[in-house]
Amino acid sequence: PKELTAFLHNMGDHVTRLDRWEPELNEAIPNDERDTTMPVAMATTLRKLLTGELLTLASRQQLIDWMEADKVAGPLLRSALPAGWFIADKSGAGERGSRGIIAALGPDGKPSRIVVIYTTGSQATMDERNRQIAENSVCGDRVALARRQYGIIPRHIAEL
Numbered sequence: 001p002k003e004l005t006a007f008l009h010n011m012g013d014h015v016t017r018l019d020r021w022e023p024e025l026n027e028a029i030p031n032d033e034r035d036t037t038m039p040v041a042m043a044t045t046l047r048k049l050l051t052g053e054l055l056t057l058a059s060r061q062q063l064i065d066w067m068e069a070d071k072v073a074g075p076l077l078r079s080a081l082p083a084g085w086f087i088a089d090k091s092g093a094g095e096r097g098s099r100g101i102i103a104a105l106g107p108d109g110k111p112s113r114i115v116v117i118y119t120t121g122s123q124a125t126m127d128e129r130n131r132q133i134a135e136n137s138v139c140g141d142r143v144a145l146a147r148r149q150y151g152i153i154p155r156h157i158a159e160l
Contacts (some may be wrong), residue, residue: 015041026094097122
């Protein structure tokens with residue numbers, strides 16, 4: 001965890017931090033700064049990883065391939081995208097109703113946007129949280145807070 005946090009800091013992300021290993025990092029204890037990030041920070045980090053010079057071309061392609069092959073996230077953004085859109089994503093879930101996804105997506109089979117959505121503190125079922133994320137994923141183009149039936153979702157959508 002320390003090495004990843006140091007790597008992120010070196011690339012300019014002074015918000016995201018990883019302090020523990022799985023499964024402890026999924027506790028999502030209120031007001032605990034360990035193992036946290038913010039949507040804008042993660043969107044910036046993902047953009048740098050996918051478009052910058054931090055990774056070799058082969059490493060960037062490997063990251064995209066891994067994210068594109070992620071079928072666990074199907075009920076999230078993939079379920080809400082129009083046919084023909086490209087998506088490479090990674091989702092996660094934790095305790096206390098936590099759910100999140102990061103993605104590069106866009107029309108015409110190529111990525112043009114970064115989407116990051118995190119939610120926590122929800123009493124909703126996993127299916128309800130997935131549906132909420134899918135509903136909130138395809139609207140807006142700036143940082144937003146969307147209050148819905150199941151809680152607040154910080155969302156960031158940015159151009160790639």
